[in-house]
Amino acid sequence: MSAESRAEGPQASQRNKRSVAGNVVFGVGVVVVLAAMALGVYAAVALLGDAVDRAPLSDVVPEDGRIALVIGGIAVGGVTGLMVPVIVFGMVKRGEARVGLVGALRKILAVLVFDVYLLVVALVVAQLGWVLPKQLVNVLGVFAVGFSWMPLAMLPWERLGLGEPLIKRRSRQAE
Numbered sequence: 001m002s003a004e005s006r007a008e009g010p011q012a013s014q015r016n017k018r019s020v021a022g023n024v025v026f027g028v029g030v031v032v033v034l035a036a037m038a039l040g041v042y043a044a045v046a047l048l049g050d051a052v053d054r055a056p057l058s059d060v061v062p063e064d065g066r067i068a069l070v071i072g073g074i075a076v077g078g079v080t081g082l083m084v085p086v087i088v089f090g091m092v093k094r095g096e097a098r099v100g101l102v103g104a105l106r107k108i109l110a111v112l113v114f115d116v117y118l119l120v121v122a123l124v125v126a127q128l129g130w131v132l133p134k135q136l137v138n139v140l141g142v143f144a145v146g147f148s149w150m151p152l153a154m155l156p157w158e159r160l161g162l163g164e165p166l167i168k169r170r171s172r173q174a175e
Contacts, residue, residue, distance in 0.1 A: 033085045040081025041074050048073040065129025068141030072122020075145050076115045083111045114149070121148045 048069050087107045091099045125144045129137045
């Protein structure tokens with residue numbers, strides 16, 4: 001180790017230290033995100049439970065498939081409750097705008113499309129309640145909703161032309 005690297009050590013560590021106010025803001029942000037996630041889960045499960053019991057889904061979802069739809073509601077509420085505050089908080093860093101409003105809305109729209117995908121998967125698994133016992137449908141619901149997004153995450157979106165915003169692609173093509 002040279003004398004220069006030792007001299008840089010304390011200065012580098014002083015620059016990387018967070019202030020007490022920064023730690024408090026970070027803690028409040030974590031609490032807000034976790035609260036939004038928990039409330040999102042409860043809200044989605046309550047809304048799906050009412051939809052299954054009363055109106056549009058009462059004839060579509062068999063009694064043995066209700067839990068699969070509740071599992072889908074847990075996933076939808078958790079993902080939405082987690083991602084929306086993180087996206088909103090990510091718009092600003094130290095008083096500077098990081099992501100514009102259009103970019104944030106596009107990310108929120110992507111989360112909502114993913115939520116619809118999870119609900120469709122949960123509804124398809126719930127249909128297995130017509131032919132399979134309730135416990136097996138519950139286990140299949142957990143695996144289907146929990147792991148159905150993995151193939152989507154593994155796709156090379158950049159190679160398909162979907163990894164970068166359309167505006168950047170158009171500006172590069174114009175050059």
